[in-house]
Amino acid sequence: MRVISMREAINEALHEEMARDNKVFVLGLDVGKMGGDFGVTKGLWAKYGPKRVRDTPLSEAAILGVANGAAFAGYRPVAEIMFADFLTECFDQIVNYTAKAHYMFAGQLKAPLVVRTPTGAGMRAAYHHSQNVESWFLNVPGLTIVAPSTPYDAKGLLISSIRDDNPVIFLEHKMLYSFKGEVPEQTYQIPIGKADIKKQGNDVTVITSMRMTHLCLNAAKKLAAQGINVEVIDMRTLLPIDKETIFASVAKTGRVVTVFEAPKTGGYGSEIGMMIAEEMFEFLQAPIKRVASLDVPVPFAPSLEDYVLPNEIDIEQAIQKIVRF
Amino acid sequence: MRVISMREAINEALHEEMARDNKVFVLGLDVGKMGGDFGVTKGLWAKYGPKRVRDTPLSEAAILGVANGAAFAGYRPVAEIMFADFLTECFDQIVNYTAKAHYMFAGQLKAPLVVRTPTGAGMRAAYHHSQNVESWFLNVPGLTIVAPSTPYDAKGLLISSIRDDNPVIFLEHKMLYSFKGEVPEQTYQIPIGKADIKKQGNDVTVITSMRMTHLCLNAAKKLAAQGINVEVIDMRTLLPIDKETIFASVAKTGRVVTVFEAPKTGGYGSEIGMMIAEEMFEFLQAPIKRVASLDVPVPFAPSLEDYVLPNEIDIEQAIQKIVRF
Amino acid sequence: MLSKDLMVKLYEDMLMIREFEETVDEYAKKGRIPGFLHLAIGQEAAQAGAMAALKETDYKFLDHRSHGICILAGTPKEKVMAEIFGKKNGICQGKGGSMHIADVSVRNFGCNAIQGSTLAACLGTAVAAQLSDTDDVTAVFFGDGTVGRGEFNESLNLSGIWKLPIVYVLINNMYAISTPARNAHPLENLAEMGCAYDIPGLTIDGNDVLEVYKGVSKAVHRARQGQGPTLVELKTYRWQGHFSGDPASYRPEEEVRAWKERCPIKIHRERLLSQKIISHEENEKIIKQVKDEVARMLEFSIKSPEPEEELAIKHVYVGREVSGK
Amino acid sequence: MLSKDLMVKLYEDMLMIREFEETVDEYAKKGRIPGFLHLAIGQEAAQAGAMAALKETDYKFLDHRSHGICILAGTPKEKVMAEIFGKKNGICQGKGGSMHIADVSVRNFGCNAIQGSTLAACLGTAVAAQLSDTDDVTAVFFGDGTVGRGEFNESLNLSGIWKLPIVYVLINNMYAISTPARNAHPLENLAEMGCAYDIPGLTIDGNDVLEVYKGVSKAVHRARQGQGPTLVELKTYRWQGHFSGDPASYRPEEEVRAWKERCPIKIHRERLLSQKIISHEENEKIIKQVKDEVARMLEFSIKSPEPEEELAIKHVYVGREVSGK
Numbered sequence A, B: 001m002r003v004i005s006m007r008e009a010i011n012e013a014l015h016e017e018m019a020r021d022n023k024v025f026v027l028g029l030d031v032g033k034m035g036g037d038f039g040v041t042k043g044l045w046a047k048y049g050p051k052r053v054r055d056t057p058l059s060e061a062a063i064l065g066v067a068n069g070a071a072f073a074g075y076r077p078v079a080e081i082m083f084a085d086f087l088t089e090c091f092d093q094i095v096n097y098t099a100k101a102h103y104m105f106a107g108q109l110k111a112p113l114v115v116r117t118p119t120g121a122g123m124r125a126a127y128h129h130s131q132n133v134e135s136w137f138l139n140v141p142g143l144t145i146v147a148p149s150t151p152y153d154a155k156g157l158l159i160s161s162i163r164d165d166n167p168v169i170f171l172e173h174k175m176l177y178s179f180k181g182e183v184p185e186q187t188y189q190i191p192i193g194k195a196d197i198k199k200q201g202n203d204v205t206v207i208t209s210m211r212m213t214h215l216c217l218n219a220a221k222k223l224a225a226q227g228i229n230v231e232v233i234d235m236r237t238l239l240p241i242d243k244e245t246i247f248a249s250v251a252k253t254g255r256v257v258t259v260f261e262a263p264k265t266g267g268y269g270s271e272i273g274m275m276i277a278e279e280m281f282e283f284l285q286a287p288i289k290r291v292a293s294l295d296v297p298v299p300f301a302p303s304l305e306d307y308v309l310p311n312e313i314d315i316e317q318a319i320q321k322i323v324r325f
Numbered sequence C, D: 001m002l003s004k005d006l007m008v009k010l011y012e013d014m015l016m017i018r019e020f021e022e023t024v025d026e027y028a029k030k031g032r033i034p035g036f037l038h039l040a041i042g043q044e045a046a047q048a049g050a051m052a053a054l055k056e057t058d059y060k061f062l063d064h065r066s067h068g069i070c071i072l073a074g075t076p077k078e079k080v081m082a083e084i085f086g087k088k089n090g091i092c093q094g095k096g097g098s099m100h101i102a103d104v105s106v107r108n109f110g111c112n113a114i115q116g117s118t119l120a121a122c123l124g125t126a127v128a129a130q131l132s133d134t135d136d137v138t139a140v141f142f143g144d145g146t147v148g149r150g151e152f153n154e155s156l157n158l159s160g161i162w163k164l165p166i167v168y169v170l171i172n173n174m175y176a177i178s179t180p181a182r183n184a185h186p187l188e189n190l191a192e193m194g195c196a197y198d199i200p201g202l203t204i205d206g207n208d209v210l211e212v213y214k215g216v217s218k219a220v221h222r223a224r225q226g227q228g229p230t231l232v233e234l235k236t237y238r239w240q241g242h243f244s245g246d247p248a249s250y251r252p253e254e255e256v257r258a259w260k261e262r263c264p265i266k267i268h269r270e271r272l273l274s275q276k277i278i279s280h281e282e283n284e285k286i287i288k289q290v291k292d293e294v295a296r297m298l299e300f301s302i303k304s305p306e307p308e309e310e311l312a313i314k315h316v317y318v319g320r321e322v323s324g325k
């Protein structure tokens, strides 16, 4: 099959959905002629024109405002927030409006919008261009959070997200934009809310997402040589949580390591781990272990950023520890 | 000892700190002549004047901006955000500025500010005046979150928060403002980061905070009649987490129920539970159980709000279940 | 010159708002209405005049003081009142209450209790109207205090540059809770703030319903013609406190008295009578009709049942269940 | 008339900025500098002229394009460069990098990479100056794009009503990344937006360092006298792309060429030479001195070691440890 980058896969999904449904439109900073800060919206402006591919002023609350209002009125806006860190600047729109609009008026409004945004560390861009932000939204009922790790998943999930009648925060790990993989040329959907077992195994369940998925797969490969058979579950959708897949795996392995890039305290791994501790206690043969960033902001100097982020060795060691418990 | 309300206790702390340290000033919507929407800043304006008790326009980002800048310049601002739900409107200032200022400039700046804000449900005020917001901030290193349950704790913790060189989000449960308790007239501090065992017990550890503390204590009383001896830990400080107190209790009881008012998924209980599952696994004799709100926004009608919130019966049943596991 | 029918309708509408507000005020004070209730007594001309200038398919975004807008939008009025009572037969089935009333069938897209958030969302329906080439205008109602929010800039900047069909209806009642507008904003006539965005501003006597109607009509006309947004400031006064029950001791009695003298209903009634558009008898008849109608709404609201618990777990997501207790 | 010394200093300062920027640009392109680098080549007059109008104890808040401000603030310049290199001897020990440079000892309170956030925080140092009765002014540097953010309104509204000693230095380089200012804001002269806040606006040729110096001095004077804020717009142009390496193909070459013709350094040099303030020989000497100085900074930066890992877990909290790996 054809191999393309995650950037191209996402771009393709946007092209296909805009062609299919004229209610879909794109907006954000520099998404038009320039094609987006990371080049993800390339070619849309030339093809669909400035009405459906809208460059906005530097006004994140207004971007989400446009998305909200247009979605309420029956459109399917896909807003780009240039870096996930800037979601702070439209946090109110998302948390107090997007997420609650359907509920608070008893179903009268829907908010079928997508907020695409590059997330994650590794670019030496520090505090305000590197954060993993899913935790800001985890306790907000009404939101859906999607976070692909491969070009294949990205395309199928973005198409599903655009077609979904619920608002979706679509996290694109910026270090994966150039990551390549097989992607069908035709349109396809990947169901929201379904995790993907990226590698089968029965000694230990490793639950992860986005960039960390690849580190986990690498670690799993190395550990296989030591006779440790790791199952790697890529969440793909962070909210709602696919309990079924996780629980089935935990029932099999009895051992769990969560691997997410954000700081440990209050990170996504805490939710996953707690869910297991609450509902799968009888199956557990070892503590649940989190691998995550240190509890610090993302610093600038490469030596510091590298130290703070979880790496393959951290993952390997955590798995070994849990398997040997 | 003298008995006063939590509202009065907080007010007293503000009076005492403003008298002690002229670097302390208060700002927010209607905090001046009117004394605050909940009457918490009463009398400060008359005593300290409009320079140190500042009514602001309806500009939450500016309120936090003033607090940030003044704190950087050596002041100790105490900002009131009228309802915690409005923290969405200054989320960027807090998450990307307050929390990171000390770190990103390698210690050159400090942000010794306090953001006081009424939180929690029960007022029939629905979506935008009822949320428990701690989860929005749990994954943000650099922040401290304080959340008292009694007038005594409130006074001592607010004084400590104002004197602390770190930024503190000080959550005041609005349904507790009129709750009364013994409070010394003199100035005293309660250390930040120390949980309080509100009731000793050895059958099960119940970890909670704010309004839920009182529901837990009531449930504990009823369960005592059934021979179940509950230990109730009131976190008081949500961040940093007092592991020591929690772990000592869990080592004793081997059974844990967390009780927090926010929706279950991504709530504070997940973090506490996961921490225990990770570090205290050997001691656990039963699943860790969460009591929390349903995973929905806070609806308006009393019948709906009551249904959504955790109540004493929920707590009792959860404890019974875990004890009998 | 306006038609007699319209002149009379405006009178009836104002009476209706007054009677409606006085009724819910009474029942709030009796403890029969949960939550906060923000009344527009004294502001009837602003609400009735503006609504008469709009058509049903125009999009409407409301704020917390908008019962009057809701009942004039075309929604069965008893459903608005039942909503305020938190009842099942309310237009949002009791989920919304006073601060979150919407009726999408008449393009009332709802009140949102976060000040400023509708200033962002209103951009989206205006974009939708542009994209779908209809001449529907978006009207957004907000107060003087809300001018302090960041969304004010983001909204006027974007609508100014995109020439969006928006009518900004700024109801300047001279206070935001206890804060006088003159302490919160440098300009006295807030409509002049349009100058920063090349948006025309109109400052209008908000207590003269004909002036309001004419001014808002002018703005609506501009928007319908594709000439872009207008900032219409309606100067008026709320007779009561910020919410039902607020003693509003922060205002000089003198000021309140003077404004009551300029009762918008009285002004218009005197005009109708002196111009012999209605007779004294007709006036009495109208008043009685309005009172009867509101009495029926009250009966409907009181008789209506509370919403059932299951409603609380509906509408979190479109097509996805969340679990109840 | 300005003193000759000052005229020459302004020339040296601009040369210094140019040489500094070209050097870090070169090393960024060689891959020796991590992260994003936003250069101010072409904007030297705006930066040098504004800085010359301030004193060391004036508070300064910077944006992402502010190396020039940092090196003129009084900080040892080599420490600014080392910071950009992410080195241990950087002024923030390598924690900040290009986008987060502060030196509190000279009241450079730092760049913040979230556009608009300093517009809020600058209010606080201005309040601090008012509270402590000093005549220190706060200068906040930001670009045309950033005018779109909500904080612009919150900041100017508050400073306008409180008459805060703030100088808003709006560097209008006609673009925000690829977005021309004329597509992002309704007015051409953004200083006129002060009209909404009763704040005087000055639109100045930002490529003439003397005009900049005079205009900013006027604003500084007003602020020092307690007459409140001024919005100073400096019209200029960045010669390069948005960041080092950005091809900036979104701009017409014609436009770039025309602006390069109006090189701020050339303009001022010709003035100095033609007015015989310096001779050609002196000019050559100055240029050589600047080059030598920057070469020394470069050597310092390159030789400086990387920060050690332990630094990553420092400064999260004042006086509280977080754990490392």
Ligand SMILES: Cc1ncc(C[n+]2csc(CCOP(=O)(O)OP(=O)(O)O)c2C)c(N)n1
Pocket (backbone or CB within 6 Å): B029, B058, B060, B082, B086, B089, C064, C065, C113, C114, C115, C116, C142, C143, C144, C145, C146, C147, C173, C175, C176, C177, C242
């Ligand atoms: C973001 C936000 N901040 C504060 C509040 C609390 N609040 C509710 S109404 C109000 C005053 C609003 O004043 P104005 O806009 O003039 O409307 P009015 O009440 O006078 O009709 C305030 C401060 C809120 N709801 N949202």
Ligand SMILES: Cc1ncc(C[n+]2csc(CCOP(=O)(O)OP(=O)(O)O)c2C)c(N)n1
Pocket (backbone or CB within 6 Å): A029, A058, A060, A082, A086, A089, D064, D065, D113, D114, D115, D116, D142, D143, D144, D145, D146, D147, D173, D175, D176, D177, D242
């Ligand atoms: C809130 C926020 N949104 C978007 C960005 C991304 N961004 C960085 S610089 C920039 C353009 C800023 O333009 P302007 O203010 O004119 O400054 P200039 O780059 O021209 O100096 C943008 C959009 C950001 N850093 N913060």
Ligand SMILES: [Mg+2]
Pocket (backbone or CB within 6 Å): C143, C144, C145, C171, C172, C173, C174, C175, C176, C177
């Ligand atoms: Mg008002």
Ligand SMILES: [Mg+2]
Pocket (backbone or CB within 6 Å): D143, D144, D145, D171, D172, D173, D174, D175, D176, D177
């Ligand atoms: Mg610019």
